[in-house]
Amino acid sequence: MSDVAEGEDEGEEYTPTELLTTVASTLIEDESTVIVGTGMPMLAAMLAQKTHAPDATMIYEAGGIGPDAPELPVSVGDERTFHRGVKAAGMHDVMSYMQAGFVDYGFLGAAQIDKYGNLNSTVIGDWERPAVRFPGSGGANDIGSLANSTIVAMRQDDQSFVDELDFRTTPGYLDGPGAREEAGLPADTGPQNVITQYGVYGFDEDCEMELELLHPGVDVETVQENSSFEIEVGDYERSPEPTAEQLRLLREEIDPRGVIR
Amino acid sequence: MNVHAEGDGELVGWEHPDEVRRWNRENRTRAYEDKRMSAAEAVDRYVDDGDVVASGGFGHVRISTPVLHEIVRQGIEDLTLMGKTTVFDADLLIAAGAVSRVENAYCFAHETRGLAPAGRRKVENGEVEVVSEASNATLQWRFLAAKMGVPFVPTRILNGTDTFEKSSAKVVEDPWSGDPVTLVPACYPDAVCIHVDKADKYGNAVIEGIGVEDPQLAGAAKRLIVTAEEIVDDEELRDRPKDVEIPFFQVDAVVEAPYGSHPGEMPYHYYFDDDHLEEWMELTETEEGTQEYLETYVTGTDDFEEYLEAVGGAERLAELEAIENYERPESGGPEGGDRA
Numbered sequence: 001m002s003d004v005a006e007g008e009d010e011g012e013e014y015t016p017t018e019l020l021t022t023v024a025s026t027l028i029e030d031e032s033t034v035i036v037g038t039g040m041p042m043l044a045a046m047l048a049q050k051t052h053a054p055d056a057t058m059i060y061e062a063g064g065i066g067p068d069a070p071e072l073p074v075s076v077g078d079e080r081t082f083h084r085g086v087k088a089a090g091m092h093d094v095m096s097y098m099q100a101g102f103v104d105y106g107f108l109g110a111a112q113i114d115k116y117g118n119l120n121s122t123v124i125g126d127w128e129r130p131a132v133r134f135p136g137s138g139g140a141n142d143i144g145s146l147a148n149s150t151i152v153a154m155r156q157d158d159q160s161f162v163d164e165l166d167f168r169t170t171p172g173y174l175d176g177p178g179a180r181e182e183a184g185l186p187a188d189t190g191p192q193n194v195i196t197q198y199g200v201y202g203f204d205e206d207c208e209m210e211l212e213l214l215h216p217g218v219d220v221e222t223v224q225e226n227s228s229f230e231i232e233v234g235d236y237e238r239s240p241e242p243t244a245e246q247l248r249l250l251r252e253e254i255d256p257r258g259v260i261r
Numbered sequence: 262m263n264v265h266a267e268g269d270g271e272l273v274g275w276e277h278p279d280e281v282r283r284w285n286r287e288n289r290t291r292a293y294e295d296k297r298m299s300a301a302e303a304v305d306r307y308v309d310d311g312d313v314v315a316s317g318g319f320g321h322v323r324i325s326t327p328v329l330h331e332i333v334r335q336g337i338e339d340l341t342l343m344g345k346t347t348v349f350d351a352d353l354l355i356a357a358g359a360v361s362r363v364e365n366a367y368c369f370a371h372e373t374r375g376l377a378p379a380g381r382r383k384v385e386n387g388e389v390e391v392v393s394e395a396s397n398a399t400l401q402w403r404f405l406a407a408k409m410g411v412p413f414v415p416t417r418i419l420n421g422t423d424t425f426e427k428s429s430a431k432v433v434e435d436p437w438s439g440d441p442v443t444l445v446p447a448c449y450p451d452a453v454c455i456h457v458d459k460a461d462k463y464g465n466a467v468i469e470g471i472g473v474e475d476p477q478l479a480g481a482a483k484r485l486i487v488t489a490e491e492i493v494d495d496e497e498l499r500d501r502p503k504d505v506e507i508p509f510f511q512v513d514a515v516v517e518a519p520y521g522s523h524p525g526e527m528p529y530h531y532y533f534d535d536d537h538l539e540e541w542m543e544l545t546e547t548e549e550g551t552q553e554y555l556e557t558y559v560t561g562t563d564d565f566e567e568y569l570e571a572v573g574g575a576e577r578l579a580e581l582e583a584i585e586n587y588e589r590p591e592s593g594g595p596e597g598g599d600r601a
Contacts, residue, residue: 038373061397062319062346063471070587074373077319077346079528079585082471090472092405095398099417118422122394127427133384133391134376137424138346138367141396145418168423183421184432184441 014242015261016197018250019215020153021047022242024107024195027151031055032104035094035143037076039260040153041107046254047246059103061139063089072259095139098146101186106147108140110154112165115208115229117172117191119144119152120165127167137169144170145185149192156196161227173207198222200239204232213239265441268419268428270393273341273364274313274403274448275429278410281449284483289510295462296515297492300565303514304331307484308452313341315404315482317455317475320348321371321525321533323468325454325488327518327565333357334560341392343450344368345400345474349525349538352377355389356551357559364429366395374538379545394427399445401474406447408480413444453482455507456521458529459498460489464512467504470528479507488518490530520569520578532584537572 017040024044028034030053036042037060045058057066060073064081065088067073073080082088097103110119111134121140125131144150154160172191174180181187193212194201200213210232211223216239223231242250255261298306308314308328318324329350332340337359342351344365351368354360356379369380383389395403398418406414419425420432420443428445435442455475457466466487468475479485487507492515498505520527524534524541544550555561562568569578583589 062322062473071589074533075319075322075348075526076372077322077471077473078526078533079470082528088471090476091397091401091474092477095401099398122424127391127423129387130385133369133381135367135370136344136365136394137396137399139397141422141424142398142418145420146398165423168421170424171421174421179421182441184417184443185420186417 012242012244012247014247017261018242018247019239020195020197021250022246023200023213023239024151024153025051026240027193028053028056028105033057033059033102035059035061035098035103035106035147037107037109038073041151042072043250043254043260047249050249050253051246057086059094059097061094061142062091063094065089065094072255095142095146098142101148103146104148106143106150108143108150108152108170110152110170112160112162113152113154113194114162114165114172116174116176117152117194117203117209118165118168118174119170119172120167122167122169124166140170144172146189148189150190151192152194154194154196156198157226158228161229163228173203176207177205198226199236201231208232210234211236213237215239216241262436263434264431265434266425266432268393268425268430270427270429271364272429272446273393274343274450275446276449278412278447281407281483282410289513291510293463293509296464296512297462298514298516300327300331300488300516300518301334303486303516304328304335304337307486307513308332308337310337311339312451313343315343315345315450315453315478316347316350317453317473317478318522318525319473320346320350321538322522323456323470323473323527324350324522324525325456325486325518326523326525327488327516327521328454328486329353330559330565330568332359333555343400343448346397348372349541352380352545355380355383356545357555360389362390362392364393364395364400365391366397366400371538371542374542377545378542379551393429394424396424399428399430400448401477402445403448404474404477404481406445407449408477411447413446415442415444417443419443447481449481449483452484452486453478454486454488455479456488456518456527457507458489459491459493460487460515461493461495461498462515463495463509464507464515465495465498465505465509466507466512467498467501468506472506476506479511482511484513485511486514486516487512488516488521490519490521490527492517518565521565523569523572526585530585531578531581534572534577534581
């Protein structure tokens with residue numbers, strides 16, 4: 001995918017991040033609660049609020065709920081996460097709301113994912129003496145365990161879409177249907193979508209990843225070439241390109257200083 | 262109660278609740294006494310080699326930098342750090358060689374600023390050992406159990422993951438439903454520092470923004486050093502008792518520390534010092550650079566006042582206050598402005 005693609009309708013150019021943001025925003029329903037981190041998911045939630053989901057509420061795990069700040073946060077604990085917010089709570093509150101079923105979506109990132117949507121953000125290589133040490137779970141295991149559904153946004157290649165994770169930091173569907181409930185995780189939870197630079201994936205009845213949307217200009221072969229496990233490709237559609245209005249909102253209202261591009 | 266599974270991570274900071282009750286009865290005063298002291302004195306009294314320590318706030322938001330500096334100046338070592346969304350706080354202590362072991366929920370990175378060069382170097386070359394994994398809620402609820410004075414708290418996290426396998430949690434059969442439920446054990450850190458907006462001389466403390474983990478962490482600490490932007494008369498806090506997050510009997514030392522969260526943000530007061538954090542990220546790429554940073558800003562300064570002068574003094578601090586209050590200059594400022 002080139003750095004800048006051209007929209008068909010308006011002839012408007014957009015960046016890969018802008019495409020991911022607009023696609024992710026459409027996954028967020030109105031009158032829902034969303035746990036976000038900093039970065040693209042935060043922009044997606046704000047874009048959803050300014051378009052089809054005005055009553056979506058953003059929640060940050062450090063305690064900020066429903067902020068209305070004129071500037072983007074750089075930390076999930078800074079003042080911009082609770083400026084003119086609904087509540088300046090704490091982590092115990094937010095984790096409890098989530099454990100009690102009040103949080104609809106959680107956005108997650110990862111270094112590795114398997115076909116069941118389990119995630120690694122802890123180490124590459126051996127845990128005792130890692131080749132690469134990542135920050136670890138942070139709130140990811142909590143969100144992956146407790147949110148009603150999770151949306152994963154990550155970079156896709158055959159090193160990140162793997163048969164076996166180096167470390168299972170965060171639960172997806174574990175080893176398949178029924179495994180989450182059997183392990184004691186809350187019922188009717190788990191990953192809903194995975195968004196990459198090539199497309200958007202869902203999960204089939206075997207809890208295995210399948211292609212739902214292919215981004216503009218991407219060949220379907222690319223999807224499999226960039227995964228170490230087999231991805232179900234049945235009926236899929238093309239991801240909608242960002243509209244001129246979505247791009248205007250992102251560039252002029254949500255992130256005018258271009259912090260995240 | 263049937264134990265289904267046990268993590269094999271090290272059980273850090275656990276004690277029998279009666280031991281901690283005894284500790285709190287014998288070592289924590291209920292007197293309304295003036296606990297004000299310098300950061301140097303507080304660290305000298307309450308932080309020792311080999312302690313389990315935790316830093317309040319959110320890693321680079323509302324952190325207690327004067328206490329972190331003193332730990333480095335006094336050459337305290339072999340600490341076990343509770344990595345509870347630790348960011349600059351952990352990276353400073355790890356880079357300076359004060360930390361040997363980490364129980365990790367989030368460490369070795371600076372959120373959107375990227376992975377931490379110093380922290381990663383030390384953990385990848387084995388100088389710092391991760392003794393157990395956790396998640397943010399795991400540590401939050403380990404502190405909750407400690408605050409409550411109970412041995413553990415039941416939760417619905419960790420199940421089915423390697424994070425569980427490397428944690429100190431256990432999965433047992435819920436005696437009511439029969440379903441598996443995860444128990445996270447209480448954790449009582451030996452020494453904790455928490456930075457707040459306002460405190461009185463007894464230690465009653467107000468946090469104006471989000472509490473993060475501190476309402477629970479304060480109750481879990483065996484020794485608690487509170488640093489405050491402002492020391493206020495206790496009469497002022499009696500006018501707003503609901504806002505006091507930490508009561509005086511949980512506090513061992515009170516340190517007056519204006520701008521005490523620098524280079525981190527202090528919500529409603531001052532923004533991240535992005536220039537300084539950028540310098541930190543650059544210098545800590547190497548051991549030599551790390552030593553240069555420490556000599557310039559920590560061991561080479563006598564106290565926090567001198568440090569604040571070294572980072573730009575009143576002029577720089579006024580800029581950070583303006584940015585926090587959304588009075589960002591047209592050019593310059595954090596995240597890619599001209600100043601960078």
